[in-house]
Amino acid sequence: MNNGESRQESEESSAKGPAIGRAVKKGVRHALFPMLVLVVFSLIVDETYPFSDFPMYSRLPPNTEYYFFEAGNGDPLPAKACFGVSASAMKKMYEKRLRKMSKKRSLEAGYGIGGSDLSAEDKAAVGDELLDYLLPMG
């Protein structure tokens, strides 16, 4: 590389440097920048109150499920009246506990086990744990 080429390259890089710097500065000073930072941060930290990635209905599979309580004789029990929680909150609580159990089983097995793949005993244990939590609220 001769001196002429070297000088030209140097001039180009110094012109490019400030230009990139100006663009970055302009971007950071743009009105949208704080919002974008919060969007990215919230997507990274997930559900960390008060931050959230607001995942409600973000996936719409063709099937879903709901849960309810039954008395010993098979009659349904009103979740709100019995435990002070809505059936929707109860579902979230059950599924969170199910995820915890599936993580535990996955670690033990060394491969991923989904909530639906858990054994009937594990699912019953998760249900019992939820009942233990909810019963004092009744």
Next chain:
Amino acid sequence: MIEPEGSKYWQIPKRGRWEWFFMRLFFAVVVWWSLPTARSMLDMVSQPYPTGIANLVDLTFFSNPEIYQVVYWVFCAALLVYVSGFLLPIVLPVMASVHIGMITIYNSQGATHHSYQLVSLILLAQWVVYWVPWVRKVFGRQALSLPEGRHWRDYAVWYSLQVIAAAYVIAGVIKLMRSKGMWIVDSPNLAVQLLKTNAQNYYGRLETDAVFEQRAALAQFMIDNPNITRLFLGAGLLIEIFAFVLLINRRWALVAGIFILALHWGIDMTMGLNFKYQMTVVAIFLVNAPYWAGQLGKRGGIGS
């Protein structure tokens, strides 16, 4: 502080003294309204699935009725001072800490509720705005000089708007991310969620709610008319993704606010999900009726 340059768009609007007063007054009501009651906090004796600061601090003391009463009245006093506009660097941390603390333990029971984040985040944003000059002063740094005619209230409202815009954009982006871009295509499947809502509402109280039949009929309509469903739900998704336009200027904030309120109204009518705190916050900061009423009164029409 960020001070966008250039055109008349994407600027931080100046806020009048009365405009900021009405925002504080209405927002204080929402903050008070959204605080969990003593009764609902009684059951929060543990935090089995901690979130946020509950991972670091045991917040179960809020379930103690005596402590709750003390915290509640300190909180109410802080709200009144906030409305007055005095001592904002002192009362905002109190309001934000109590609100975030109580909802954090509420959300640490294994079920995450999404009704309160916007209120807590706006409190946090306003706290940060009023603490920037105060913290600099405490640490002996040079005071921040605001541009001519600027007040801290301009930034408090501006960052409240940033939070609102971010919340809706996140809700839109996450739908595209988790569905791998197929959310609109899959949207007719929302019909099964409507039926689930019906079933859950029934098993909550063992009685059907007022719109049980209509919701079932709507679910059937969605299944029978998938493309019309995609059109309507796709419009809702666009409202979320493009919510950032509320930062363009006051008029865009008004229009975006009306669209977001319409979106929430539609969600309430169909899903029975009433995001009343979000709706009120959007009405306060985006629709901003006192400001526009003042403009109409002054000019006999909506001005710039």
